[in-house]
Amino acid sequence: MLKTMLENVKTKSPLVHCITNYVTVTDCANMLIACGGAPVMSDDLLDVEDITSICGGLAINIGTLNQNTIPSMFAAGKKANELGHPVILDPVGAGASALRTATANKLLDEIKFTTIRGNISEIKTLAFGSGTTKGVDADTADAVTEETLDSVIRLAKGLSEKTGAIIAITGAVDIIADIDKAYVIRNGHPMMSQITGSGCMLTVMTAAYLVANPDSPLEATAASICAMGLCGEMAFEKLEKVCGGNSSYRNYLIDAVYSLDGDTLLRGANYEMR
């Protein structure tokens, strides 16, 4: 399953429309290419409907949202919904400002998302209307542990029921849930939190997986997150050999995704169903 998901991305090379923050946009573009997809960035209101129409899916990331790009998110999202394209939301910093929380909630009201991927603090904000964050990072008080895992899974399934979207909560442990089932993924490496954009890159890569695997959004989301986590582990092995820091790690992470094949993913994936 995981293997086929990855290979479908490589074979179909899905074009993904990204409305994403300018902090990590280069890395998002290179990550999309690395996984086998192709990026188009466009965020002007007069441009986004045309661009989303020629793409297979849409990724919306509110990391550096502004008055000009917020209407573009809605226009692109509605057009993608009309066309039946998968749409993924990355609610960066929901809970950290009124504008981010309100925009994320309004997007949930007006756009049908296939997958919502965020850290635990962002997802709690969407689920409960408010939450705590440490800026754009998860608050440590919210950290998912083996003790809190069951309640987080219930939270994810509940939010999936409410929104109709796959809910992906990523962190040290990742939970990917629809209403009924949850993948608990234990791939990844703490070094992934020492670069900017590991979440943003995962979001656009997941969009490519959703486009290439239209009948299995839960599995596609889980496969993308396993793949990224496994690549995070492989990148760290490489980093140790060269005694590098976080900037080299960023390169090795993208490189690892570029080189990952289906068999390696299958062998390295570490997940269970709940």
Next chain:
Amino acid sequence: MLKTMLENVKTKSPLVHCITNYVTVTDCANMLIACGGAPVMSDDLLDVEDITSICGGLAINIGTLNQNTIPSMFAAGKKANELGHPVILDPVGAGASALRTATANKLLDEIKFTTIRGNISEIKTLAFGSGTTKGVDADTADAVTEETLDSVIRLAKGLSEKTGAIIAITGAVDIIADIDKAYVIRNGHPMMSQITGSGCMLTVMTAAYLVANPDSPLEATAASICAMGLCGEMAFEKLEKVCGGNSSYRNYLIDAVYSLDGDTLLRGANYEMR
């Protein structure tokens, strides 16, 4: 000739005003420094005329155009024309949306460009008013092959006649033409299409070559494109040694341009005249 062109960039260190997309802007800035030039990015309507006035040339890239930056492109372009600075256009995604196509065409109407550099789908859009693209990449149906080469050269010469600009169509084979002559360049490596921004970086580097070689725009454009292609080959040789992926390749490409000297360019350049 090629050698002198490159050495003029290193000696004169031309300052290039870039109005360019935010996806690849860091790489564009580092590439400009790598080749011997210097970047200034500025895209606000109240800022661009001053900035372009202190620079030697202007690069306009419409990759993430928006309602605020489009008027800036026109204002900067007109000021650069007034001052006799070389201006280069990168019509990213022309053909992919109405806004991009219309903006590119209006820029051609109102600004005198020294060079227009795009992929074959973008250039066909400018030549015929419409075209097919795969987002911001060339459509495979448009690919330049040995069979279609003669007709693409005619297309380039014709568009050069219509616009007064050097036309640079880059891809597996590069065609750089004025009304009379065309360079057909066979440097480069397929890996260059596996990173975002190889086209954008080439555009700003070509701007530096144009500024440093004001009397030979055709040769300057060709020299820049040979240099980038050759560096693409050298970067791939390095990549193979370290088993890296596309993110490492991006670094090696910029590194190769940083280290390239005139003699190496002369030896490695692979082109013919048509």
Next chain:
Amino acid sequence: MLKTMLENVKTKSPLVHCITNYVTVTDCANMLIACGGAPVMSDDLLDVEDITSICGGLAINIGTLNQNTIPSMFAAGKKANELGHPVILDPVGAGASALRTATANKLLDEIKFTTIRGNISEIKTLAFGSGTTKGVDADTADAVTEETLDSVIRLAKGLSEKTGAIIAITGAVDIIADIDKAYVIRNGHPMMSQITGSGCMLTVMTAAYLVANPDSPLEATAASICAMGLCGEMAFEKLEKVCGGNSSYRNYLIDAVYSLDGDTLLRGANYEMR
């Protein structure tokens, strides 16, 4: 002292709100993480006050200022002042355009800055109302030499008196001054000028040092600049081993900051007081 300053950043992991240019923003975010801090980028007028309120400090960089982000700089700066957060200004290109010079001067009038960090041409512009620049780089005519060092120190102390801010003039030799005292720092490497963003990255890193060391802004600024310069030297040593260019150097610089510890900083720092 230097050692404690660095260790305070690692221990407290200060969250820094950055309103910064889109050219170097990814590198700024990764540099903040590398030094032990954490970044949040936000530049919309409706977002910046909330974001700056959850952060410990604010960095304002006018490198790609525009009509939308200029009001955000003022709103965020005033909120940070209200909250007693350290605020640092990077007046990128002051002197290169009327908009940049006017914006920098108006920011000085309305916002209380803890530190102002720029190149000599930018600082001269702030001190004398106008100046010469080579785009966003210092004009060579302004270069700080052993002969001009005393007069530059007087300039810095004078501007510190006028603004109430620590003045940091960075280049081949760095001068960091308050009204009474100046650090003259001779760390660093010429290769730092061969990448885009070494100044921008230094600004956000200095913000983290200011937040983590609230009682010693002069020393915190000097410690940050010593640390960056020393890492510039270490990155060059690594670069020589691999025969890399400026793109690899950018990675090694951030990597070096990631790995730097207090003892290494103490041993490598090269400064005197004037």
